[in-house]
Amino acid sequence: MPGNVDKRYVLSFTTGGLLAREAAVLAPIFNEQHDWAKVRDLAVSENLLQARTRSTSVRRVRATIERLSALSDTELGILEELTASERSHLMWAAACRFYKLVGEFAEEVLRERFLTLAGTVSYDDYDSFYRAKALWHDELGAVSDQSYKKLRQVLFRMMVEAGLVNDHGGIEPTLVTARVGELLSSQNPSDIRFFPTRETH
Structure with missing residues (x-):
């Protein structure tokens, strides 16, 4: 059915690009904390992604976490050691x-x-x-x-x-x-x- 809410596309991939470098920074933190909210708060408060403004940091952290959340625990566990x-x-x-x-x-x-x-x-x-x-x-x-x-x-x-x-x-x-x-x-x-x-x- 057209416009079915259950099948709506998520269109929030307008920040950054692939965000592979950012993922390598945040994945190890999740592997320790096992809580995306804590990862987000820490990444923003300490500007771990080295954004020029807080608003940019918030957007980039959110976009990176969205993608990382689609990975399995096994994938998150080895992300840092990948080429x-x-x-x-x-x-x-x-x-x-x-x-x-x-x-x-x-x-x-x-x-x-x-x-x-x-x-x-x-x-x-x-x-x-x-x-x-x-x-x-x-x-x-x-x-x-x-x-x-x-x-x-x-x-x-x-x-x-x-x-x-x-x-x-x-x-x-x-x-x-x-x-x-x-x-x-x-x-x-x-x-x-x-x-x-x-x-x-």
């Missing part, structure tokens, strides 16, 4: 899990265009995808033009930071390491579906 590339891949998966719109774009557009040898993904591809989704989701149609452009910009920035797309929109085949691949494949269905790769598990 930069591995951490970026895991945080891309986290964004895809938490923000359904991002996950659907990754699976239905990014991966599909890779598998069909399209080679690139563009703003036009996103616009077509978004318009199709908006037919069934009133909240997408209610987004202002400025917010729409920001959502699109941040999504593409995340893909670039994750190494999935280059600055010119060229799709970069992804090689996921064994330990990250194991984490992604433990999901049902496998989170490998969010990546431009021919691997299925």
Whole structure:
């Protein structure tokens, strides 16, 4: 049913980009505290993400925690020891899990265009995808033009930071390491579906 509240998209991914560096700062604190509210309060009060203003700190901490909350305890436990590339891949998966719109774009557009040898993904591809989704989701149609452009910009920035797309929109085949691949494949269905790769598990 169009506009069904239970299926509304979360559209709060307009802060920062992939936030992989920020995740590496906050995940170890959660592993000690096991309380996201405490992590948030500590991160903001001590400006752990080194934001220039308190309001920026609040937004960045909130966005990072949203994504980290989509990870399992096992994933949170090893996040700090991952390489930069591995951490970026895991945080891309986290964004895809938490923000359904991002996950659907990754699976239905990014991966599909890779598998069909399209080679690139563009703003036009996103616009077509978004318009199709908006037919069934009133909240997408209610987004202002400025917010729409920001959502699109941040999504593409995340893909670039994750190494999935280059600055010119060229799709970069992804090689996921064994330990990250194991984490992604433990999901049902496998989170490998969010990546431009021919691997299925």
